[in-house]
Structure formats: structure tokens, C-alpha cells
Amino acid sequence: MNETPKLNSFKAGPDEDGRFGIFGGRFVAETLMPLILDLEEKWNIAKTDPVFQAELQHLNTHYTGRPSPLYFAERMTQELGGAKIYFKRDELNHTGSHKINNCLGQILLAKRMGKTRIIAETGAGQHGVASATVAARFGLPCVVYMGATDVERQAPNVFRMKLLGAEVKPVTAGHGTLKDAMNEALRDWVTNVDDTYYMIGTAAGPHPYPEMVRDFQSVMGREVREQMMAAEGRLPDMLIAAVGGGSNAIGLFHPFLDDASVKIVGVEAGGRGLDGEEHCASLTAGSPGVLHGNRTYLLQDGDGQIKEGHSISAGLDYPGIGPEHSWLKDAGRVEYVPIMDHEALEAFQLLTRLEGIIPALEPSHALAEVMKRAPKMDKEQIVVMNLCGRGDKDIFTVGKLLGMGL
Amino acid sequence: MTARMDKRFADLAAEGRPALVTYFMGGDPDFETSLSIMKALPSAGADVIELGMPFSDPMADGPAIQLAGQRALKGGQTLVKTIDLARRFRADDQDTPIVLMGYYNPIYIYGVDRFVSDALAAGIDGLIVVDLPPEMDDELCIPALEKGLNFIRLATPTTDDKRLPKVLQNTSGFVYYVSMNGITGSALPDPSLVAGAVQRIKGHTNLPVCVGFGVKTAEHARAIGAAADGVVVGTAIINQVASSLTEDGQATGATVPGVETLVRGLSAGVRSARLAAAE
DSSP, X not given: OOOOOOOSOSSOOOOTTSEETTEEEEEOOGGGHHHHHHHHHHHHHHTTOHHHHHHHHHHIXXXXXXXXXXXXXXXXXXXXXXXXXEEEOGGGXXXXXXXXXXXXXXXXXXXXXXXXXXXXXXXXXXXXXXXXXXXXXXXXXXXXXXXXXXXXXXXXXXXHHHHTTOEEEEEOSTTSSHHHHHHHHHHHHHHSTTTEEEOOOSSOSSTTHHHHXXXXXXXXHHHHHHHHHHHHSSOOSEEEEEOSSOHHHHHHHGXXXXXXXXXXXXXXXXXXXXXXXXXXXXXXXXXEEEETEEEEEEOBOXXXXXXXXXXXXXXXXXXXXXXXXXXXXXXXXXXXXXXXXXXXXHHHHHHHHHHXXXXXXXXXXXXXXXXXXXXXXXXXXXXXXXXXXXXXXXXHHHHHHXXXXX | OOHHHHHHHHHHHHHTOOEEEEEEETTSSOHHHHHHHHHHHHHHXXXXXXXXXXXSOOTTXXXXXXXXXXXXXXXXXXXXXXXXXXXXXXXTOSSSOEEEEEOHHHHHHHOXXXXXXXXXXXXXOEEEETTOXXXXXXXXXXXXXXXXXXXXXXXXXXXXXXXXHHHHHTOOSOEEEEOSSSOTTOOOOOHHHHHHHHHHHHTTOSSOEEEESSOOSHHHHHHHHXXXXXXXXXXXXXXXXXXXXXXXXXXXXTHHHHHHHHHHHXXXXXXXHHHHHHO
């Protein structure tokens, strides 16, 4: 009998065509092909260039405030009564989320490529804010495409982007969420190929974006390894992170993929439940398809039309997922589970009251999974959760859902 | 390759005029109306028909074609029905080449092998799949070519001389030159720049070169057709359909005649294009 050859590493991908197994690739219009080939070439040079890396590290340290702390959540640990719970506190970064890690890397690349205009898509507005921030810092004009629904539910971030000098273009197509914003950003890019750099916010899209965004975000996982060795003298037993497009998750997970002792869990938006249409659990309830430049798990109907999905969290409200997550799911290395809107809302409140940290609704999904798993684990075991964004942007949404008046 | 496409372009070359290539959206606003539109196209002067396959997320299309796709999907159009549309057309017309145009995901979900054989059985002659560049040829292009279905590639202003051979390598039927960087439905580019670009592509291939993006009137068709083997019109036809519909998107008595009148005018444009070239 032929046995499937055992992989010697989960970190080898993507291959030279941008594939993680059957996932990934370059499914784009011909107009964009020369651009992404040029981007790949420049990225391949930059990633091994010590000057580029030093420049990025300098900005990470002095502009973003890296390394972000690895925080032992003592009261949360006591409350749940099981494993020790640590938070990777990327919500403390400048701009309030992990998104800045990627944007700084990409804007350095855009400058190297001589691009003079930045475009971005955004869901929760965290990537939009980070893009507008780095564009301001480097003196480039920035246009952010954002679904009209998200413009409304993430109003504080819309103000921030405008204050930073970005133009926010609401997109009314479809449900007016992240998928529609990405379509519109691609239309802008195909029209303005000469001067425009498309700053994709998650580890998805055509090659080399999934690899590039992952590498910029992996700074989180690398720091966690060092910080955990310093704090506990060993690696954690479990990593948990929310997945929308999947950039905060892959950034935490990637440096640990080959450590078999570390169990890894990705948390999808279960919305109002997986029975109906109102969720964004593309890995748990979707199937492989092609959208936005890559093959990956998607929410789609039997005719290959993409569904809209739903999540309480604008950042998770996307019917696809980064291709590397699709591959890690099929390879069995990472377990993906859904968390419902109401569970995320409970976790949001618990963290706020117990630890005095207001999380974004995206990592609140991860926390809800921590709340399920930690109590069943031994007290000596260690869980690290990526607290990838702060909740300032969500207070109005949450206040409304909880019926709180000002 | 299906002989229909090569014969059509050979006949037109003998006739000394460019082809009028007309795009419309399958199932817009409903199956029966779009079948009537398709059947009306050849007698109005269309030489090649591009049959749009609706997709929920048409990333390279402007608002007009996006909305047409949404109308079609709302009307219950599927890839199965779009292939059936071609089959019903082909029962009455053995000569007009049909090219299916759209995005890859519905084909991928349908199943590539099944799609290629069903398309050939329905009398379809070629495919244009916007999000499958040459780097992705193993997905659909190679299986389609092996079975005898043309795979028509888009060349764009960003396709430079270095890249052109790669783009043309597995192309058959004709080359679709997208005359500008952008989405469908944009403004008409400078015809003299288009002529230069067509000559550049012809330096690399013997295939006919058809030009699209921005052609909306007979005058445009005449100007662009002066230098090209074919002129592609899409958004203007879609707009004509849209303008004839009721407020809730239903077809009216003006829907099919409106398209016929528009296409007749465009046809007159391409038929006088070589005169324009001589002027």
C-alpha cells in the first residue's frame, strides 16, 4: 500500500506558484498579473534584505510599540479554574490592533516599488485605520473601501480614517460588508495599475499576499515563543485565535506549526448558528472554491455563487478565509471551531469586568473558546490567546445590543 | 478547435470587414427574454456572441454588468441554465460562434470535465474566464483545449512584449484585447493608441485580435474596427436591456427590439470600418 508521505514541516508553504496544497494560487485578471509578479519579485528581495528588515524592526519598536506584552490573565485564570491563560496583547499596539504589523511592512514595500497611492479594503475598520495611519506617516494618499453596513456599525473607525486624511468610500453592493469592499478595491486597482499599491489586510488574496501578510504578522508568534520561554520556561499547550480572513491567527500560529506538543485552535464566526445562512464559518460549513485571487474554503451555493454570511463582528464578516488556514484544516494541524454571536458578547463582558480590558468583538470570539476549553484543562497547562484588537470601535454596537443608554 | 470560430473569422477576412462581437448576460432579466435576445443577435448583425455567465462577485466588471448579473441570479439563472441557453440557440443557428464569458468559481463548482463536455455538446465554441491567467492554465485552459474548446485570452495594456508570448501560448479562437486598464463600461480609449496595440499583438500571433472595453456607439465601432479584426460591445447592450425594464426589473415589449436596433447600428459601424481605415 502506498502511504501518503509524511510532511517534514507545516511551514514549508507556499510553493513557487503560491499554493498551499490545492489552496492559494493566482486567480486574477490579466491586467493585474504583471503587478502581482512584480510585487512577488520585490517581496522576495525585501524579505531577505537586512536593510528592509532593520527598517521594519525599527518602526515596529518605535512606532508600534513592539514587542507587545504577553500578559498572564490571573483573574480570568481563577474564574475559569483550569489552565493558565495568557493574552498576547496586540490590542496595545499603536492603532489598536495587530493590523499595523502588516501595514508597516507593506508600505515599506510600496515605497520601494515607487508607488504613490495606497488603496485598502476594511471590514471592522482596523485595517483601514492602520492603512490610513501608515499612509499618513509616509505621506501617501490613501483610499479605503468599506462596506456601507460596516461604515455604520464601525463609525468610530470611519472618523479615525478621515482624521488621518484617508478617503473612505462606502460600498453598497451585496450586504455592504468586507467581501463587497474587497471587490471594489480590486476594481480600483485594475483601473489604477500604474501608481497604486493595494494593501490587502489579511493573509488572503493572490500570491504573494497570503505569504507576505503571514510573514509580517508572524512577529507576534515569534515574540510569544520568546516571552513564554522567559515566563514559564516552556512552550504553551494551546494557542487560540479568531479567524476572519485569518491574519492574526496565522501570525500567532505559524512559528508553532512544527511544535507537535502545541495544540492550535482557530475560532470562526458562528453568527446566529450554523443551521441557517447567518454565519461566517467558511471552514466549518463551507467548501473549496475560488474568490478574490485564491482557492480556499468559501460559503457558496451549489452554483458557485458566493453567499453573504453574517457576524456580529465586522472583522469576521467574510465568506472566505486565508488559503493557508484551508490547508492547515485539511492537513489536520489546526482545529477550527465556530463561536456564536451571543457567546462572543458574553466573553466581551467577562473580560471587561474581570481584567479591565475592553476587547474587540473579533478576539471576543477567541476568548469564548478559551472559556470553553480552559476549565477542562489542568492547572499546569498553558493557553495563549491572541488579544488582537481593542474594543473602542465596538462599544456602540455592544451598548446597543445590551440595551445600555448613555 | 471548433471549426465554427475559425470559419467565421476566415469568412469575415474574405469579406474585408471586422467582426461585431456582442456580449450579453445569460438570464438577464429572465431566461426566456435572454434567449429571445440571443436569437435576435445574428440577424441584427452580430458575428460572434459572448454569453455572460452571471457571478455574484464580478471583480473586473463595472456597475452595469454587476447589476445585470444580479438581475439574472435573482431570476434564477444558473450555469446549467446558461449552457441550456446556448443549446436552445444552437438548435436554430449552426453558424454563429458562441463564447461563454465569466468567472471561474461557478465552473469549478460545476466540475471542469463535466463543464467542458456539456459546453461542447451544447454547441459552445469558446471560453473567456476572466480570473484564469496563463499561470493557472492547468485548471481549465488545458483541459478545454484538449477537448477542442477554444480558450480566448485577454491581453491588456499591462501585458508587455515580455509577457505577451506567455499570454498567447495557449490562446485559440481569437485574442481579446482589453483596450484599457480598468473595469468594463469605462470610457472609450484613443483609437490611435488601440491601433498601435493591435499591431503589437499581431506581431506575436496569427490569431484575429478583437478589441473591447468602452465601445458604445456605431461611431466607436467604426473607429476601433478600422484597426482590429473584431469589435466587442458589452456594456452598451446591457445598458440597453436595463433601460427597457420595468421598475421592478421585468422585461417589457421594448427589451428585445431595443437590443436589435442598437446592434443593427453597431453592425453598420463595423461594416464601414475599413472605409474609416482608408480615409
